[in-house]
Amino acid sequence: xxxxxxxxxxxxRLVVFLxxxxxxxLWEVAAPRRRRExxxxxxxxxxxxxxxxxxxxxxxxxxxxxxxxxxxAEARGWGLLNNIxxxxxxxxxxxxxLLDFAIYLQHIMFHxxxxxxxxHRMHHADLDFDATTGLRFHPAEILISMGIKLxxxxxxxxxxxxxxxxxxxxxxxxxxxxxxxxxPRRVDxxxxxxxxxxxxxxVHHSVxxxxxxxxxxFNLPWWDRLLGTYIAQPAKGHEGMEIGIEQFRTxxxxxxxxxxxxxxxxxxxxxxxxxxINYGSPRVERLFAVIVDLNxxxxxxxxxSDLPCSWLESVAPCDRRCGAQLPTSAVLCYRP
Numbered sequence: 001x002x003x004x005x006x007x008x009x010x011x012x013r014l015v016v017f018l019x020x021x022x023x024x025x026l027w028e029v030a031a032p033r034r035r036r037e038x039x040x041x042x043x044x045x046x047x048x049x050x051x052x053x054x055x056x057x058x059x060x061x062x063x064x065x066x067x068x069x070x071x072x073a074e075a076r077g078w079g080l081l082n083n084i085x086x087x088x089x090x091x092x093x094x095x096x097x098l099l100d101f102a103i104y105l106q107h108i109m110f111h112x113x114x115x116x117x118x119x120h121r122m123h124h125a126d127l128d129f130d131a132t133t134g135l136r137f138h139p140a141e142i143l144i145s146m147g148i149k150l151x152x153x154x155x156x157x158x159x160x161x162x163x164x165x166x167x168x169x170x171x172x173x174x175x176x177x178x179x180x181x182x183x184p185r186r187v188d189x190x191x192x193x194x195x196x197x198x199x200x201x202x203v204h205h206s207v208x209x210x211x212x213x214x215x216x217x218f219n220l221p222w223w224d225r226l227l228g229t230y231i232a233q234p235a236k237g238h239e240g241m242e243i244g245i246e247q248f249r250t251x252x253x254x255x256x257x258x259x260x261x262x263x264x265x266x267x268x269x270x271x272x273x274x275x276x277i278n279y280g281s282p283r284v285e286r287l288f289a290v291i292v293d294l295n296x297x298x299x300x301x302x303x304x305s306d307l308p309c310s311w312l313e314s315v316a317p318c319d320r321r322c323g324a325q326l327p328t329s330a331v332l333c334y335r336p
Contacts, residue, residue, distance in 0.1 A: 002161050009067055009164055013171070020172045024131035024179040033182040033198065034239060038128050038251060046256045047132035053256070057139045062146060066167060069153050070160040079157015088159060095158030097220075099166045102152045104223040106145065107216040114268035119144070122262045124212070125248040129205050134178035138263060173219045177201040196221050203234050207242045211235070 005012070058065075064072065073079045081091045110120035119141040126133045137145075153163060177196045192200045196217045204215040214231040217224050224230035234241040247266055252258060 006067065006071070006160055006164065012164070013168060016168050016172055017175075020175045021131060024175050024181065027181045028130055028179055031182040032180050033202075034129065034180055036128055036130075036180070038254065040130075042251060042254055043126065043128060043130075044132050046254055046259065047126075047136045049256050050137075050259060051135045053260075054137065054139050054142045058142055058146060061143055062150075064150075065146065066149050066153050066163050067160050069150055070158055070163045073154055073157050074160065078154055080155065081159070082157035091159050092162040092165070095156060095162035096166045096169075098156060099149075099152065099158065099163070100170075100217075100220050101223055102148070103170070103218060104216050104220075106148055107218070108229075110141065111213060111216075116141075116144070118263040118268050121245055121247070122259055124205060124245050125253065125262065126205075127244050127249065127251075127254065128180070129178060129202055129243050130180040131175045131178055133205070134174035136259075138259070140263065170219050177218065192221055194221070195219070199233070199238060202238060202241070202243075203231050205243050206234050207244055207246065208235060211241075212245075 074082055077083060081095065086094075110116045119138045122138045122141075123133070123136050126136055173196065177198050178201065179198050181198055183191070183197060183199065188197050188199050191197050196215070196219060200215055200221060201218075203211045206212055211231055211234055214229050215224055216229055221230070236242075248258075248262065253262075
């Protein structure tokens, strides 16, 4: 049974992808959450063309992808779960949770490291927010993401069926939580406890830096809630919030050729290169301290309140006074 499912992997992926994309497209027409600012034909044509480019480059670059590596790891005894006596259901559940957590941490890393932000900002530079935004990633980011996933698969040793389920569900939820659909508010409030909803993830695509650096989850919402990166609603409301980043705000920037060269255009700036650290969440502070190099060299990492003023930008509610005790809602801004 499992072997039959794995052998049908390409068909399963394609059917689920096209089915969910078509369902979200119809839902967006029937019940949109926000008014469209850009003609759909421009964005959809270029975003879907990017999917084709990403797929071709990925297949040409990697001789084996995540499901294939999981099968190889199981045959050769690689990875933690292939070396412990655990029932299949347990291995599948643990694998899907840990793979999702790895994606969450990877997402934070792509925001926190300026070089990686250059790649990831293309996803955020979309001027509207709909299902195709969930497909809009630079080919270099796709390659790095797959490399990270292969390392996790090799180290964890998840069952191949768990990897397939995770990737299919992740792709489907990415289309869903980027969709411009108007979920009933009561449904959204309940659903976002078990799944990232469009209203929850739309906050992450705000130009407001505090909101951009929040709600990193693509699938499960629990990591954001547990680690203090969750924001329930945008400050200006879903109809009033501005989507995108400060750079790349013309219709011409939405075309495929401009998308591909975006990482080398301009500085690695834009709101999301500022790393948000909420002092009310020490767990997130420690997490960012590990991911972001604050240029301390070999010296011990200083207390955040002791950082030189040159390391802080005047972004409300930042306090630039040297040696001042920053407020609870302070934002520490990483300047590359």
